[in-house]
Amino acid sequence: MLVEGSILDIDGPRPAYVLFRHGRVTDVGAPGTASTRGRARKIHGIVIPSPVNSHTHLGDAVSVREPPAGPVADLVGPPRGYKFQLLAGTSRIDKVAAMRAALARMVREGVAAALDFREEGVVGVEMLRTALRGVPLRGFIFGRPTRRPVDAGEVERVLEVADGIGLSSARDEEGPTRRSIARACRAAGKRFGLHASEAVREPTENYLDPRPDLLVHLTKATVDDLAAVRDEGVAVALCPRSNALFGRQADLRAMERLGLRTLLGTDNAMFHPPSIWSELQFAYTSSRLLDRPASAAFLARAALVEPWVWLGEPDAARVAPGTPIRPLIVRLPPEDPAYQVVTRTTEQVIVRPGPRPRRPPR
Ligand SMILES: [Zn+2]
Numbered sequence: 001m002l003v004e005g006s007i008l009d010i011d012g013p014r015p016a017y018v019l020f021r022h023g024r025v026t027d028v029g030a031p032g033t034a035s036t037r038g039r040a041r042k043i044h045g046i047v048i049p050s051p052v053n054s055h056t057h058l059g060d061a062v063s064v065r066e067p068p069a070g071p072v073a074d075l076v077g078p079p080r081g082y083k084f085q086l087l088a089g090t091s092r093i094d095k096v097a098a099m100r101a102a103l104a105r106m107v108r109e110g111v112a113a114a115l116d117f118r119e120e121g122v123v124g125v126e127m128l129r130t131a132l133r134g135v136p137l138r139g140f141i142f143g144r145p146t147r148r149p150v151d152a153g154e155v156e157r158v159l160e161v162a163d164g165i166g167l168s169s170a171r172d173e174e175g176p177t178r179r180s181i182a183r184a185c186r187a188a189g190k191r192f193g194l195h196a197s198e199a200v201r202e203p204t205e206n207y208l209d210p211r212p213d214l215l216v217h218l219t220k221a222t223v224d225d226l227a228a229v230r231d232e233g234v235a236v237a238l239c240p241r242s243n244a245l246f247g248r249q250a251d252l253r254a255m256e257r258l259g260l261r262t263l264l265g266t267d268n269a270m271f272h273p274p275s276i277w278s279e280l281q282f283a284y285t286s287s288r289l290l291d292r293p294a295s296a297a298f299l300a301r302a303a304l305v306e307p308w309v310w311l312g313e314p315d316a317a318r319v320a321p322g323t324p325i326r327p328l329i330v331r332l333p334p335e336d337p338a339y340q341v342v343t344r345t346t347e348q349v350i351v352r353p354g355p356r357p358r359r360p361p362r
Contacts, residue, residue: 001353002040004031005334008048010305010317013337018047020353025321045331048341049317050112051276052307055216055237055265058116061098062090063270072199072246076268078168092127099131106137106274109347110328113138117166121146125161142166142193150177155184164191170206182210197221204228219248226258235261235310240283242267252287252294264302276303277345284342296338329353
């Protein structure tokens with residue numbers, strides 16, 4: 001298959017042709033110069049790296065009704081929020097099935113990896129691992145030990161099965177808990193993340209010491225706070241739709257101007273389906289509601305490029321022969337690729353090069 005149009009990847013937007021064979025990129029060049037002698041199927045469009053959903057709570061997919069009204073702490077706050085009661089009241093088999101359905105949706109939308117905050121300790125991580133079996137999507141799992149005060153044995157067991165530990169927030173977790181868990185993550189060579197400044201502003205020392213690998217939300221952070229996060233080189237995952245449900249909005253424009261390493265995620269699956277494309281569209285539109293517009297280029301990077309850099313795989317964010325992750329083709333006008341991709345991508349405009357992938361699991 002020959003795509004004539006443009007590329008949008010870690011090196012930015014540019015006019016190009018991209019030639020695919022058996023789903024893999026075999027050649028890239030200036031538009032109109034491909035030497036296929038008319039033998040390849042030709043389409044017009046944009047070729048992009050496969051996106052990453054950088055913040056999910058897929059276990060919440062067990063929720064099938066509109067969540068009750070109320071403050072976010074009552075809904076998703078540990079240990080007795082609505083979601084934790086739902087999780088406790090749902091069988092393991094039903095939780096795995098719900099997570100598998102959410103994963104299948106992400107696969108259909110071209111998502112190649114997801115960073116999930118999985119609650120429920122070792123068992124919770126194991127359930128998501130089971131749900132991921134046979135699914136062509138990489139799950140990066142932040143587990144969460146359940147016992148407080150921290151039980152070193154449990155932390156060790158979580159770190160054996162998870163890729164890191166993701167905590168609720170500095171407000172919910174005491175300093176000694178955060179420090180001992182961050183230390184254990186470091187010792188195991190794994191990542192440490194937590195939610196921060198979501199409902200109220202928290203002082204930066206509460207969430208930058210110990211230094212995390214990933215922060216989530218920062219909706220109430222000041223510009224000075226954001227600059228401190230940037231200076232520490234800590235990445236931030238944003239979830240604009242989830243925040244908007246509770247009347248909050250991260251300052252995307254400030255984050256872009258500061259050069260913060262920004263990722264995009266869909267947060268709790270009980271609030272929204274895990275569609276990274278819906279999240280991108282909402283991020284673009286909602287940043288204009290407050291007259292704090294973020295550029296399409298910045299948002300596209302948050303879904304397509306920064307997470308791969310964070311995962312230590314910048315080559316996955318490149319459209320070129322031999323990259324580790326297959327890129328996506330979107331059938332959209334190629335003249336202004338970031339704008340098109342951010343505001344118009346849906347499952348329906350994604351074209352699969354080469355053989356169809358195996359059917360998504362049910
Ligand atoms: Zn979260």
